[in-house]
Amino acid sequence: MRKPSNVVYGFDERPPPLVTVLSGLQHVGAMSMYLLYPVLVARAVNAPPEVAASMVSLTLLAMAVGTLLQDFRFGPVGSGYLCQPIPSVVYLLPSLLAAKSGGLPLVFGMTIAAGLMEMAMSRVLRRLRPIFPPEIVGLVILLVGVATGLVGLRLVFGDSHHHDRSTESVELIEIVVGFITLAIMAGLNIWNRGYLRIFCVLIGMAVGYALAGALGILLPGDMEAIARAPAIALPSFSHVGWSFDPTLLLPFAVASVAATLKVMGNVTTLQKANDADWIRPGMTQVMGGVLADGLGTVVAGGIGAQGLNSSPTVVGLAAASGVLSRLVAVPVAAILAILAFLPKVGAVFYLMPRTVAAAALVFSSTFIIVNGIQVMTSRLLDTRKTVLIGLALLAGLAVDAEPSVLRFFPENWKAVLGTSLVLGTIVGLVLNLIFRMGVMRSQSLSIAPESMEPARIEEFLQESGEQWGARPDVIERAKFNLVQSIETIVESCEPEGPLEVNAIFDEFNVDIRVSYSGPLLELPDKRPTNEEIMETEDGHLRLAGFMLRRYADRVSAVHKAGRSTVTFHFDH
Amino acid sequence: MILTEQKVGNVNVIEVAGRVDSANAPKLQERAAAIFASGSGAVLLDLAKVEYISSAGFRSLLLLARQSKEVKSPFVLCGLTPKVRQLFDLGGFLDLLPVKATREEGIAAAQ
Numbered sequence: 001m002r003k004p005s006n007v008v009y010g011f012d013e014r015p016p017p018l019v020t021v022l023s024g025l026q027h028v029g030a031m032s033m034y035l036l037y038p039v040l041v042a043r044a045v046n047a048p049p050e051v052a053a054s055m056v057s058l059t060l061l062a063m064a065v066g067t068l069l070q071d072f073r074f075g076p077v078g079s080g081y082l083c084q085p086i087p088s089v090v091y092l093l094p095s096l097l098a099a100k101s102g103g104l105p106l107v108f109g110m111t112i113a114a115g116l117m118e119m120a121m122s123r124v125l126r127r128l129r130p131i132f133p134p135e136i137v138g139l140v141i142l143l144v145g146v147a148t149g150l151v152g153l154r155l156v157f158g159d160s161h162h163h164d165r166s167t168e169s170v171e172l173i174e175i176v177v178g179f180i181t182l183a184i185m186a187g188l189n190i191w192n193r194g195y196l197r198i199f200c201v202l203i204g205m206a207v208g209y210a211l212a213g214a215l216g217i218l219l220p221g222d223m224e225a226i227a228r229a230p231a232i233a234l235p236s237f238s239h240v241g242w243s244f245d246p247t248l249l250l251p252f253a254v255a256s257v258a259a260t261l262k263v264m265g266n267v268t269t270l271q272k273a274n275d276a277d278w279i280r281p282g283m284t285q286v287m288g289g290v291l292a293d294g295l296g297t298v299v300a301g302g303i304g305a306q307g308l309n310s311s312p313t314v315v316g317l318a319a320a321s322g323v324l325s326r327l328v329a330v331p332v333a334a335i336l337a338i339l340a341f342l343p344k345v346g347a348v349f350y351l352m353p354r355t356v357a358a359a360a361l362v363f364s365s366t367f368i369i370v371n372g373i374q375v376m377t378s379r380l381l382d383t384r385k386t387v388l389i390g391l392a393l394l395a396g397l398a399v400d401a402e403p404s405v406l407r408f409f410p411e412n413w414k415a416v417l418g419t420s421l422v423l424g425t426i427v428g429l430v431l432n433l434i435f436r437m438g439v440m441r442s443q444s445l446s447i448a449p450e451s452m453e454p455a456r457i458e459e460f461l462q463e464s465g466e467q468w469g470a471r472p473d474v475i476e477r478a479k480f481n482l483v484q485s486i487e488t489i490v491e492s493c494e495p496e497g498p499l500e501v502n503a504i505f506d507e508f509n510v511d512i513r514v515s516y517s518g519p520l521l522e523l524p525d526k527r528p529t530n531e532e533i534m535e536t537e538d539g540h541l542r543l544a545g546f547m548l549r550r551y552a553d554r555v556s557a558v559h560k561a562g563r564s565t566v567t568f569h570f571d572h
Numbered sequence: 573m574i575l576t577e578q579k580v581g582n583v584n585v586i587e588v589a590g591r592v593d594s595a596n597a598p599k600l601q602e603r604a605a606a607i608f609a610s611g612s613g614a615v616l617l618d619l620a621k622v623e624y625i626s627s628a629g630f631r632s633l634l635l636l637a638r639q640s641k642e643v644k645s646p647f648v649l650c651g652l653t654p655k656v657r658q659l660f661d662l663g664g665f666l667d668l669l670p671v672k673a674t675r676e677e678g679i680a681a682a683q
Contacts, residue, residue, distance in 0.1 A: 454591060454624070476655065484626055491594055527664055533627075534634050544627035547662050 004276040008322035011081055011274050015325050023323045024331025026198075027084070028339070030317050031332075033201045034086040035059065036357055038306040039349045040151070041092065041107060044099040047239065049225055051104075053346025057235035059087050059305035060340035064333040066296030066308045070289060071329035079289030081270040082318045082326055083263070083310045085296050089148045089364070090258040091307030093421055094251035096151070104304070105241035106248070111301030113244065114252040114259075118294030121260050122287050129508060130436070131429065132261065133469060135376050135385045139428045140258050142372025143396050143421045145365045150400065150420075152361030155354045170355065174217055178355025181208030185363040198317050201360050208356035209348075222351040229347040235340060240304030247413070251422045256294070258421075259309040263293045266310045273319045312371075380466045384435040388428060396424020441468070445501040449490045454483045461503060461512075468505040474570050475510070478503070481551050481568045482512050485521065488544040493518040493564070510572050515565040520557050523549045523566070575603055582613035583646075583682045585675065589621035592629035601632035608636075608643045614682035615640065618675050620651030630663055637669055646670075650678030 009015040015023070038059045042052035067084035069077055091111065098106040121128060156170055156178060185204035188196050196203070212218050267289040272278045289310065296308045318324050339345050376389060398405050400420045409417060417423050443464040447457065458479045465475035482501065489495060495516035502513040522538075523545040533539040549555045554569035573596040576587040584607045592600060604615045615636070619625075633649070640647030650672040652660060660666045672678040 454593065480624065480659070483624065487594055487626055487628075530634055530668070533631050534638065540627040540631035543630060543663060547627060547659070550662050 001274070002276040003274070006322055007274065007324055009325040011270065011324050011326050013325050014327060015323060019323060020325070020327055021331045023321065023325075023328045024335060026195075026321065027082075027314050027317060027328065027332045028335045029199060029202060030313050031063065031084070031086050031311065031336075032339075032345075033205060033360060034088070034311070035345070035349045036205075036352065036360060037087040037089065037092045037095075039346070039352070040155075040357070041095045041099050041306055042104070042350070044096050045103050047104065049229075049347060049350050050236065050343075051239045052350040053229060053343045054236040054239060055104075055305060056346030056349055057340045057343065058237075058240075058303050059300065059308075060336045060345070061235065062296065062300035062303055062305040062308055063087070064336040064340070065299050066292070067329050067333045067336065069292040069296055070310060071326045071332075073288060076288055076291055077295060078292045079263075079267045079270075079285045080326055081267055081274070081285065081289070082324055082328055083266040083270055083289065083315050084329060084332060085293060085308035086311040086313070087306045088259060088262075088309030088311075089361075089368070090144055090255045090262070090309055091252075091297070092151065093144075093147050093419060094248065094255045095306055097251055097416070097419065098245070098248055101248070102243055102245055104239050105243040106245055107306070108240065108301045108304055109242035109244045110248050110252045111305075111307045112242065112298050113249065113301075114256040114307055115294045115297030115299075115301060117253055118256040118260050118297060119291055120294075121256065122290035122294060125260075125264070125287055125290060126283065126508060130506070131432070132257070133432065134379050135381070135389055135469070136425075136428050136432055137261050138372045138374070138376025138378070139389060139392055140254070140261060140372070140421070140425050141375055142369055142393070143424045144258055145368030145370075145372055146397070147419070147421050148368060149362050149365030152358040152365065155358040155361070171217075173215055174212075174353060174355045177208055177212050177215065177217060177353060178359045180211060181205065181356045181359035182363055184208070185359065189363075194320075198320060201363060204363070205352065205356055205360055208359060209352060212353040212356060217353055218351065225351060226344055226347045229343040231344065232341055233343050235343075237304060242301070247416055250416050250426075251419055254422050254425045255307070256297075257425070259293060259297070259307070260290050262312065263289045263310045266312055266315045269312075269315050270318070270324065274324055379469045379471065382467060382469070385469060388431045388435055391431060392424050392428035395427040396420035399423050441506060442502060442504045443467075444503075447486060447499045447501060449495055449499065452486060452490055454487070457483050457486060457501075460501070464503050464505070470505060470510060471572060474572050477551055478510055478512050478568070478570055481548055482514070484544055485514055485548055485566060485568070488541050488548070489514065489516060489518070489521050489566075492538060492541040493521055505572070508572055510570040512568045512570075513565060514567075515563060517563050520559040520564045521545060521566050523555055523557055525549060573600065575600065577603075579613075580679050581683060583616050583679050584613055585616045585618055585679070587618045587621065591624045591626075592622055592632075593624065593626040594628035597626070597628040597632040600629070601635060604636050604647075605639055608639050608645055608647075611643070611645070614646040614648070616648045616650060616675070616678045616682045618651045618678065619649055619656060620653065620675075622653070622656050625656060625659055627663070630665060633665070633669060646682040648672060648678045648682040650675050 003010045038055040073080045095107045098110045181204045185200045188200035267286045406414045445460045461479050495518040499516040504511040528542045552568040553571045557566045573590040578585045648670045
């Protein structure tokens with residue numbers, strides 16, 4: 001592992017106390033904008049401001065616990081990287097469904113269930129990979145983005161799923177404030193760097209809030225309510241209860257899948273950011289991260305807070321500042337815990353003008369949508385994947401545009417399936433399982449030693465990789481190994497007859513097997529010296545063998561009945 | 573493999589394009605060795621357009637580095653793509669051979 005030059009303090013380094021505390025403050029600032037989500041859930045059940053403030057306080061407490069669980073390692077729990085959780089939009093959408101059908105106790109009960117599902121998934125992550133190829137991951141992210149944007153737009157323009165605390169129609173001046181807020185967020189993000197960019201949403205919300213106050217949009221009672229809230233108080237648990245509804249298991253299961261995928265992405269990003277020699281995700285930390293994330297959500301549901309999920313925003317903040325030390329988690333958790341005892345924080349979020357909140361949701365959704373598209377297209381798309389993405393996306397959007405597409409389903413199913421995220425994901429998962437049939441997972445090529453063409457060999461692996469939807473970087477490594485191994489075998493082993501190449505793929509592995517009649521290829525685990533490379537006849541061939549061994553994740557070579565087989569294994 | 577030559581001051585810039593493997597590495601080595609032997613200055617290999625380099629190619633580079641020391645003429649490499657750089661790293665050549673990021677830096681180092 002080698003620390004990249006742009007990293008000031010790596011994940012296992014100890015920054016000076018002042019740097020640690022200031023970094024912690026920045027993180028809490030960036031995390032605080034998401035406190036809007038528990039408030040939206042409280043508003044959906046028309047809960048009084050005190051209950052919303054308590055939900056915010058308890059969410060802060062859950063975040064403090066989740067931060068320590070995620071950023072350190074306690075046995076199998078925790079990633080050890082700075083990717084602490086926030087109240088997540090992935091749990092906002094099912095939470096709103098649950099709030100509507102069974103009030104806050106159902107939100108908390110289902111949140112616990114979702115956390116437990118995520119914890120269970122963390123143990124079988126490797127086996128789940130074929131079910132969640134990048135096109136499905138990207139699709140889920142895209143649909144989360146679309147749904148987030150729609151929640152924001154509905155706060156302003158309303159619809160049958162109206163979640164706003166008031167039913168009166170929105171005034172034009174409020175819409176203007178919303179647009180100004182959105183413009184500030186976008187402007188700070190596009191034309192700035194550093195802190196203005198990182199805190200653009202928080203600054204936009206603050207300016208929008210102030211503007212609303214100046215224009216008289218805030219009701220006189222609103223400011224009084226903030227002033228009336230006690231300066232320090234223990235969070236109230238009066239609203240906390242738990243109930244469970246199996247029909248809501250599906251949307252929460254989809255949310256826990258989305259949460260799992262986000263943790264995987266965040267931990268991997270931080271592994272890359274901490275190691276200039278990074279090659280592939282370290283699954284132990286990824287699994288620990290998902291386990292901690294699920295546990296954080298169980299804690300959140302248990303104490304009456306909204307579901308949590310590791311935040312790409314804090315990962316981006318850590319990477320941008322170069323302070324990646326996990327010790328930053330200590331002041332983060334401490335500050336979050338202190339804020340939990342200040343009810344005015346919850347009141348401020350509860351009384352935020354709806355168009356300001358909407359601007360934050362719409363702005364955030366743009367990044368989620370584009371991130372989803374990037375993940376979907378990170379691998380080459382063949383006809384199968386194109387049809388899958390198109391149909392699943394259409395199904396997801398159709399239930400929002402035309403809910404009557406579900407008219408033949410029973411009423412309780414309609415409520416669950418009638419969410420773009422749930423229906424789109426389910427259609428995508430089912431199509432993925434169907435379309436996987438008939439994909440050739442093994443490809444063969446015969447190469448005559450006298451007419452060895454490197455371009456043809458590379459083309460063979462490129463085409464195979466495209467059909468499998470394999471990761472381009474893994475295929476690039478496999479290409480180098482295959483060309484170099486055939487070149488070395490032809491030169492040093494003088495094979496009789498053609499070399500048979502067999503490339504085998506399943507979501508976890510790419511295996512390249514080369515078999516030929518002749519002596520076994522030498523694959524030394526020690527590099528030959530420069531003198532040996534330059535002076536001996538086979539020096540550069542042993543160098544090739546050494547590089548082949550190092551470039552693959554595993555190598556095996558067997559010689560049987562005059563025939564040699566060399567297998568290069570690549571983790572995928 | 574295609575070699576394109578250009579002289580900048582006393583630096584002979586050889587731009588290498590394509591694949592450097594056992595079939596053509598001797599050609600590259602012979603060309604650069606001839607420059608060293610003629611005493612016509614330093615050699616800068618610009619590898620920005622190299623897609624692949626095999627162990628035979630690395631052997632040629634080691635031989636050229638040794639010859640450059642013998643004739644006391646600088647030998648510098650530049651323009652490694654990330655993929656080729658990874659191969660250099662893998663074979664332990666990044667610390668052995670003088671590698672510069674750009675052609676300009678390479679020329680400055682070779683003068």
